[in-house]
Amino acid sequence: MRNRLFAPAAAAAGLVIALAGCSSSDGAESDSSAETSATAGAAAALPDTLTLALVPSDDVEQITTDGEALAAVLADELGVDVEVFVPDSYNAVVVALQTGQADIGFLGPIAMWQAQQEAGAEIVLQALRYGAADYVGQWFTNDPDTYCLDDVTTEADDEGINYSYCNGATGYTGPQGEDALALLPEDASIAWTDATSASGYYFPAIQLAEILGIEDAASAFPGGFFAGGHSQTVQAVYDGEATVGLSYNDARSNLAEEFSDVGEKVVVFAYTKNIPNDGVVLSGDLDDSIQETLTAALLDIAATEEGLAALAAVYDIEGLEAADLAAFEDFVGPTYDTFGGE
Template sequence: KLGIPVTGVVSKDYQAAVEAMGAGQAQIGFLPSLQLWQANDRYGASVVLQTERNGNITYPGQFMTNNPDKYCSTPVVERDGMSFCNGADALKGPAGLDSITKIAGAKVAVLGPGSPAGYIYPMLALKEAGVDIDSGFQKVPVTANDASVLAVYNGDAEVGFSFWDARTLVKKDKPDVGQKVVVFGLTNEIPNDGVAVSKDLSPDLQKKISTALEEYSTTDEGSAALKAVYSITKLAPADPSSLDVVARAAQELGLQ
């Protein structure tokens, strides 16, 4: 649809993708909310699209555990094959945050500081709950949301952070993940990820890119591809101002 070749590259991490856009090495970025804001703020990229997942334009980060007896103050309930407690089955944050102080002293699977759901929002919730986020628990570094789920599943960590509901990423290989890994808390809602395009592209080409991607997401092929890659059901025009909240959260942790 663009009439030019497009090459896809998987970056080593979120920040590398932002810097690639700033250095002119990438012109289109599929990025989490914080990195969308950074690409715009630092390098003038245009945030053109944001994802929708089953009609939702925000999502919570989740606290999950293999030790529900410790973290669940309400009975574990099952919804769509996944286990929850402390009201987290409402699937909307915040929920269950009065239980997260029990994390003190535990081993916790944590993504890198660029991850809104795997680091920023859970860490901010812990800080606001009075937990020492520097030395109050043992961090188990992981590189992806599915790795956080597997760390809890395999017992390498007692608690893990991820986006909701990253357990679905490993369900094919670990059919009992919904029973072994219980979500006991949800963070405040986080703006969805989306697409940024470089300021070096002409306004006409920026528009062509955003239109092509948005239209592709409505086709059977596009919808299936986006869902398989990242549980995305639709791409829609972005609201860049919605990203300010995640930037403020990062600033409260000294990450900006």
């Protein structure tokens, strides 16, 4: 498998040697030779096999299939084998990065921060969706009479599916609708996603702590439960298993093909503050030059039709950009220790 990424470097090295041969300066020739050796050394340092760790967002079999397609595109770009590792949780990916079992991890923002803090991983890229590198967590309900403090509005998407909102929770900019959170009774049946989910638990829990003084959201509502995923929380509220649910915006669309009325029956009534998108972390055991190579390769494939299709299939990623580390500042300190740290 040819390594296309290093072809320009090899051409540049050849040009350096040619110029050195025409030069009358031994010092210049020595410097050029040293630069060429350094470039060759960086290329040689790339492992023969890399492991790409993905977390199942919905269906394990499907994410594995889609992940293998992404791995193939990345392998073609790098010229080395790329294996796919699909564990059952974000924490398992963090452990894999910590123990040398994974080199590249696609993670949610909480787990990205956790991987940096606990596994020494480097946060390098963030996903783009709808042209943005951030999003909001959404609160939704099948009981708008209780949680909607104003009229419910309905908007149709490009495919004609209706989605309902209230309390100003439109436009995907938060926070919104926070007054409605005070209406949650102690016996509220809340479908959280996962304890390590930024939009499905972490940021909503911070919101409840800041607004209502609730320090342990899961314990404060004993009628709640962790559904295990964003589609599952929407399904739980749609089916009436829970009255309120949490997810990223807008996870209702995941069920729209099967349940055309999900956007109207499940009404979004509040948003969290904006959250940095999920993205890519790299093992801290990799040399800086290798990290730079992998980061560049991922950006390169995101700029191709084939690569973008593979990224979209895996996590609906519409592009990649360099991570804004300042966006992760909300994860620092007591909030992380209380809600995100383990």
